[in-house]
Amino acid sequence: MKELEERIQADGRVLGADILKVDSFLNHQIDPALMQRMGQEFADLFADQTITKVVTVEASGIAPAVMAGLALNVPVVFARKSKSRILSDEAFAADVYSYTKQTTNQIRIDKRFLAATDQVLLIDDFLANGQALLGMKDIVDQAGATIVGAGIVIEKSFQPGRDNANQAGLTRIESLAKIAAFEDGQVVFDQA
Numbered sequence: 001m002k003e004l005e006e007r008i009q010a011d012g013r014v015l016g017a018d019i020l021k022v023d024s025f026l027n028h029q030i031d032p033a034l035m036q037r038m039g040q041e042f043a044d045l046f047a048d049q050t051i052t053k054v055v056t057v058e059a060s061g062i063a064p065a066v067m068a069g070l071a072l073n074v075p076v077v078f079a080r081k082s083k084s085r086i087l088s089d090e091a092f093a094a095d096v097y098s099y100t101k102q103t104t105n106q107i108r109i110d111k112r113f114l115a116a117t118d119q120v121l122l123i124d125d126f127l128a129n130g131q132a133l134l135g136m137k138d139i140v141d142q143a144g145a146t147i148v149g150a151g152i153v154i155e156k157s158f159q160p161g162r163d164n165a166n167q168a169g170l171t172r173i174e175s176l177a178k179i180a181a182f183e184d185g186q187v188v189f190d191q192a
């Protein structure tokens, strides 16, 4: 998505070897108009699919997921991160390890909000190592629902997230911006 790439070039900041800071428009301060256009882009990219629900993880996935849900006219459910290690019978749960933060979060979705009949679009802000996607897939699988694909705002193609997701059977991943590398503090995008 050209507008997103231009915004990343204008307002993103590369931190160290592999982190892109986009907190001025994506995951701290939010540009709602851009977010809405990204939601529409996800809806267009998956227009060939029947989707009954959008699933994401708090916190930063919620904004793009809500905009995708708005464009698709379906409910959005976000997995909550919980410090509790105690499994409830009332929730589907999965462990998600964050390489960036070096912590494990249990993510949970109340069983009332996922049914075996659901056709689910997964949404997240970043695809890095793929652990969040794998955790969401685990939960949707527990519900017996179907995943139609995953929509990602920013994919770092030089990290193993897509491969890890593909190996887990998540084969349809649409990313609005794909970053091939950071070179001298500059973002280099994958050629479309």
Ligand code: G4P
Residues within 6 Å of the ligand: 018, 019, 020, 021, 022, 027, 057, 058, 059, 060, 061, 097, 098, 099, 100, 101, 125, 126, 127, 128, 129, 130, 131, 132, 133, 156, 161
């Ligand atoms: P993974 O889910 O693809 O495996 O990602 P990883 O463990 O590497 O990253 C963990 C967290 O760091 C995720 O947020 C992810 O969105 C975020 N992250 C990964 N790479 C970048 C990056 O280059 N820039 C920024 N800004 N964030 C990145 P999270 O823990 O779920 O946090 P949040 O949703 O509560 O913000």
